[in-house]
Amino acid sequence: MSLLEIENLELAIGDTPILRDIDLTLETGEVMGLVGESGSGKSMTALTVMRLLPHAARASGRVIFDGIDILAAPEDAMNSLRGDDIGMVFQEPMTALNPVKTIGEQVAEGIRWHTGANRADAEARARAILDRVGLPEKQFPLTRYPHELSGGQRQRVVIAIACALKPKLLIADEPTTALDVVLQAQILELLRDLVREDRMGLLLISHDLAVVTDMADRVTIMRHGEVMEAGETARTLSEQKHPYTRQLAAASVHVPERRVQAETEAEPLLQVTDVVKDYSIRRASLFGPPRHFRAVDGVSFSLAKGQSKALVGRSGCGKSTLARMILALDRPTEGSILFDGTELTGKTETELKPSRRNMQVVFQDPYGSFNPRHKVERLVAEPLHLIDPQPTSAERRERVAQALVDVGMSPADMDKYPHEFSGGQRQRLSIARAVITRPRLIVADEPVSALDVSIRAQILDLFADLNQRLGVAYLFITHDLTVARAITDHVLVMHEGRIVEEGETDQVFDHPQSNAARALVDAAPDLERAISRRLANA
Amino acid sequence: MSVETAPSEKEQEHWLRLALNNRSFLTGLVITALIAAMALISFVWTPYDVTDLVVANRMKTMSSEHLFGTDHFGRDIFSMIMVGARNSIAVAIVAVGVGMGIGVPLGCWAAARGGFIDETLMRFNDLIFAFPALLSAVMITAIFGPGAINAIIAIGIFNVPVFARVARAGALALWPREYVLAARAAGKGKALITLEHILPNIASMLLVQGTIQFALGILAEAGLSYLGLGAQPPMPSWGRMLFDAQTRMMVAPHLAIFPGLAIVITVLGLNLLGDGLRDVLDPRLRRER
Secondary structure, eight states: OOSEEEEEEEEEETTEEEEEEEEEEEOTTOEEEEEOOTTSSHHHHHHHHHTOOOTTEEEEEEEEETTEETTTSOHHHHHHHBTTTEEEEOSOHHHHSOTTSOHHHHHHHHHHHHHOOOHHHHHHHHHHHHHHTTOOTTTSOTTOOGGGSOHHHHHHHHHHHHHTTOOSEEEEESTTTTSOHHHHHHHHHHHHHHHHHHTOEEEEEESOHHHHHHHOSEEEEEETTEEEEEEEHHHHHHHOOSHHHHHHHHHHTOOOOOOOOOOOOSSOSEEEEEEEEEEEEOOSSTTSOOEEEEEEEEEEEEEOTTOEEEEEOOTTSSHHHHHHHHTTSSOOSEEEEEETTEEOTTOOHHHHHHHHHTEEEEOSOTTTTSOTTSOHHHHHTGGGGGSSSOOOHHHHHHHHHHHHHHTTOOGGGGGSOGGGSOHHHHHHHHHHHHHTTOOSEEEEESTTTTSOHHHHHHHHHHHHHHHHHHOOEEEEEESOHHHHHHHOSEEEEEETTEEEEEEEHHHHHHSOOSHHHHHHHHHSOOHHHHHHHHHHHO | OOOOOSOOHHHHHTHHHHHHHOHHHHHHHHHHHHHHHHHHHHHHOOSSOTTOOOGGGTTOOSOSSSTTOBOTTOOBHHHHHHHHHHHHHHHHHHHHHHHHHHHHHHHHHHHHHOHHHHHHHHHHHHHHHHSOHHHHHHHHHHHHOSSHHHHHHHHHHHHHHHHHHHHHHHHHHHTTSHHHHHHHHTTOOHHHHIIIIIHHHHHHHHHHHHHHHHHHHHHHHHHHHHTTOSSOTTSOOHHHHHHHHHTTTTTOTHHHHHHHHHHHHHHHHHHHHHHHHHHHHOHHHHHHO
16 A cells, blocks of 8 residues: 555635646655646645645545545544654745744654653654754754754754654655755755655655656656646656656756857956955944954956856855845945946946946846836836936837837736736746846846746746847846856856856856855756666666 | 735735725724714714803703713713814824824835934934823923813824834835835935835835824823813813813713713724724735634
């Protein structure tokens, strides 16, 4: 008998069908990858197994876990299953932990509840499992609070909670999506080891085919609440029998067509010289000396007209800070930033106006980058504020319409609100906002990392296309090397505030010289490599 | 899987219906509307003239002639409560207006500028906060003399730091948002961004705080009038009516009961309205319910 058997599962919330005819089996000690794009129902499937569905949800079909009929089990029985025989790891380590309880309490809580152990025993077990997930007590005593840990360490605590009682089944819902590639590789490694040691079944939910290929023995591909294809990972993904599997695989390795860059011109568009940014942090004591954290440490580089350059690095390496200084949203502590021959540092807003017209920004979060209360026309037209003389309202509408057409949307979308659009469409809108003044530089801060792979492919195409048509230069900030490789010619590798390596994108990624670059390259999931590794091992 | 965080079309369209389904909002709205209507009607009509002293009718209990009875001068208590509502509401509205008018710009300014200006403004705020509001209001009216205008100023001043704090906290949470960064990248100044992006997004917070301060304003006005520092006779006010009633409480309890009830019901109504508004306007609370 399998550990988990899902047969013919149907789920509806209110009148909206969410899942249709889901079949899935998972053996003891097996890793099953559940892949799909947003809204495909993969998280709902996991929540059904935990029976943590929203109130209005109704499920039918058969879900058998370890001989127990989950859908019919009383709530008490489910409570003793959850956290004991089934553990769960969530995506967002920031919100999965209670900020007012110490990590020791949070790990011990489940142990005490399920085993009835006394406080001392539970704490001893908590200590052991925290040690196992890489948080030894010497450096990370049980009395630490979640805010004292980094994102990766928090995710380790979440894993410790889930695995404390050696569950038979571990469900991990996008466990590494909020982490950078190096941390992702570490967390995946930890999960793999834990699963092997304790012979757990692992249901790994992810939108990233490469991650799943690396981890899973078998894979189930979902779309619109239905299973598209299921089977052994390596075979399914190398044969790609189902058209949707093929589409998904193609999208995740998609490289937009681009002309090779013309040789760099003599005069650079952007010249960054010895830029330093210090943030002051709380003094050690009231009369102690002021303390600083150096986020960016003596960075210099230049960007030619029409060039597309990537800035890669782990989270917290200072790449976003650097971007904000280039956009003159933040003042550097030292150094100079020359944009098109004009110094940007130390200028007032009025003096910056002509430069601002020529550089725009695209952010990561397609949901957060628009004021929800304004219509598209007003949102996209925002940078027109920089144009002198101010365009008339007819001209404004015309320019907004043109910008919308530029990014592949319809001028009729002008009168809608941002919430009427999907994530990919919103990202198009924020690109429309960026190109409306016909800037010469666009700084894009992780512009595709919040998007599904197929949408990501389309947005990358759009970036490439705008680069060709409008000759706009890009500074692409990303931790995703696939994206950097797809869209840029040159790359800067940043580590702890410094640029540690720089060169042609392919050159750097194929033959990384610095440790930081090598760590990034080694940790980056790569679908093709993962498949061939799987096939070789089989 | 990314979760849709923005309000869906449905949610935005039906906030009004949501509001009408919210029991505390509805109750609060009805009570507040009734009190407001009473105050407005008193301008054109009251059952009796409140300046009519008919000593022969003094301290009558409730009857069909005098709904809430009469006071020690023979004035009709129902009429006095109607006119007193006018006074209470006017004082509270202007006091909240003063608090918002000064506090919100200050808070927004502090959030937009940050650093030294923020620190100075907020510490000054703390200074005002540190004084017990009612005591200081007593002090102000003691210096400048009693009267409705001075009561308004005194209550208004202590509303300023409340609104400044709420506005600053709301604005601080919005400044690092990406749409604000995008607006800055579009070259918009801090004042313009505050006007276009910050204020509309903190308006609901301020509205909720406004209803709560309004209720507190009514209480404070009643307190000041009780001490004889608010509206001066012959203008009736709820606080003054309570003061006049207290020595006669054993003989004619209705003298104290009705103005007291008026204050309690008004404050309750406004608090319910504020709670309801918060539930309706704050999408985060709404989702948690």
